[in-house]
Amino acid sequence: MDILLRESLFGRLMNYSFNGKALPYPYDCIPSEKDASTSEACIWNNSDQFTVVQFIGPDDPEAPRNWPVLTKSFATFGVMLLNFSFYAASAIYTPSIPWVKETFGATDAEGTLGLSLFVIAYGIGPLVLSPLSNLPSIGRTPVYFFGCLTFCLFNIGTALAKNLHTILILRFFGGLVGSAPISVGGASLMEIHKPSQVPYAIAFYAVSGVCGPILGPILGTLVVQRWQDWSATLWLLSGITALTTLYVFFFLPETLSTNILLRRAQRFRAQTGNQSYRSETEMKTEKSNFFIDITRQTVDDFKLSCMDPVILFVNIDTMLIYGILYLWFEFFPFVFGEIYHLTAIQQALAFFGILVGAAISVIIYISWLYFYYQPRASKADAIVEPELRLVPGQVGAICIPICLFIFAWTSRASVHWIAPIIGTAFFAPGFYLTFQAILNYLGESYPRHVASVFAGNTFFRSSFGGALPLAAPQMIRALDIGWASSTLGFISVAMVPLPFILERVSFSHEY
Structure with missing residues (x-):
């Protein structure tokens, strides 16, 4: 627990306030000329001007991958909690849309904008927050904390809004600043866990993101029905984000x-008065400009996402899947409200089909990792290409059109309501397995740019996913539910070959 508290923002502020005495670092190893072995353990390189500080060998207790299991568990749970709460924040607003339209006289499109602008904004946010968290002078934790705190304040402001324009503006900025967990979460888990453990951590991280949009409408409907007010969902969200903060x-x-190494070098300088101690990144960035660094990395992230053929190919695939997901979710009120005449709470519970599918998907994916992938990867002479990660995504790609076609042609009054719900269960393995495959594939193919690659992927899929829900009412009116859902099914059929093509086409990878 000492590392957990000391490395948290609370611990860092306490040590700053009490000159490092509140939660001292027992593992500091200050090089000494009298102890050559200690010096060699602590110093990466010497020069006439500087002594560069690094971790004390591969077993340094302060290195994140060497933390105790309890510390790793708290950190992993925190990242998952942030991911769940933020993804729930997008969909938790949905039950408020009819009330917003009634209260402020908004059209269907204007009501849906509260969802769309939020999703678009959390696609833009990672392009800034990801490079910000990569700066050694800032790190991950301040980005998480200030993102959560500001997001909480924006939710409170939205709940107190007196007109539609204020709601839309604050929802957009809330999505922008609150996107830290999807900007940094995957990178944090890869820094905490050893390579053999990362796939399992990412698996649970991803399912927390899948459960957010599913449970969000259920929670939102319950509070709206209880308090009969459009702002009830925002107050609930404010409470959740306050707890996560x-x-x-x-x-x-x-x-x-x-x-961590930057702060270690700073402690060495403070304790010894010797200003020659530097972390390696300090040596490289002494003459750099903060705003230039952020701008340069943001541009590099965007260029990497658009110009690398592998990443661009993957981004297009996830962009289409995400767009289909958010557009398809807008069909639910029409099917379960107007066709099956279910109450608002019963309509929200219809999302449980996807939740069941998600639980089954996690079991299948972890079983594949444990019984197939890990035994192959653990062999001493094994060379496991990142393309092997795409196998679950190939199964997932087939599940998505199955879901959409079942949903399309069972959503009618003459067919029991359980039939389309069974169809929805197929979307979870399609969505979950596809994103699992892609996140792990990108992470292994581009390990030095993992946060940047994830940020670019989020931008692509969220921009598309946020815009498509606006087309849902017109699509249903023009095509009816059968052909509207089938149209999405045909698009997903065209996407089925993408993970198979990606596996077979030979691209150059960065290792």
């Missing part, structure tokens, strides 16, 4: 190694 402040440790 407190958790981050006290129990989410810093995971960025360059930040």
Whole structure:
């Protein structure tokens, strides 16, 4: 627990206030001329001007991958909690849309904009927050904390809004600043866990993101029906984000190694008075400009996402899947409200089909990892290409059109309501397995740019996913539910070959 508290933002502020005496670092190893072995353990390189500080060998207790299991568990849970709460924040607003339209006289498109602008904004946010969290002088934890805190304040402001324009503006900025967990979460988990453990951590991280949009409408409907007010969902969201903000402040440790080493070098300078101690990143960035660094990395992230053929190919695939997901979710009120005449709470419970599918998907994916992938990867002479990660995504790609066609042609009054719900269960393995395959594939193919690659992927899929829900009412009126859902099914059929093509086409990879 000492590392957990000391490396949290709370611990860092306490040590700053009490000159490092509140939660001292027992593992500091200050090089000494009298102890050559200690010097060699602590110093990466010497020069006439500087002594460069690094981790004390591969077993340094302060290195995130060497943390105790309890510390890793708290950090992993924190990242998952943030991911769940933020993805729930997009969909939790949905039950408020009819009330917003009634209260402020908004059209269907204007009501849906509260969802669309939020999703578009959290696609833009990672392009800034990801490079910000990569800066050694800042690190991951402040980005998480201040993102959560500001997001909480924007939710409170939205709940107090007196007109539609204020709601839309604050929803957009809330999505922008609150996107830290999807900007940094995957990178944090890869920094905490050893390579053999990362796939399992990412598996649970991803399912927390899948459960957010599913449980969000259920929770939102319950509070709206209870208090009969459009702002009830925003107050619920404010409470959730307040709790996550407190958790981050006290129990989410810093995971960025360059930040940990930077602060170690600063402690050495403070304790010895010797200003020659530097972290490696300090040596490289002494003459750099903060705003130039952020701008350069943001541009590099965008260029990497658009110009690398592998990443661009993957981004297009996930962009289409995400767009289909958010557009398809807009069909639910029409099917279960107007066709089956279910109450608002019963309509929200219809999402449980996807939740069941998600639980089955996690079991299948972890079983594949444990019984197939890990035994192959653990062999001493094994060479496991990142393309092997795409196998679950190939199964997932087939499940998505199955879901959409079942949903399309069972959503009618003459067919029992359980039939389309059974169809929805197929979307979870399609969505979950596809994103699992892609996240792990990108992470292994581009390990030095993992946060940047994830940020670019989020931008592509969220921009598309946020815009498509606006087309849902017109699509249903023009095509009816059968052909509207079938149209999405045909698009998903065209996407089925993409993970198979990606596996077979030979691209150059960065290792």
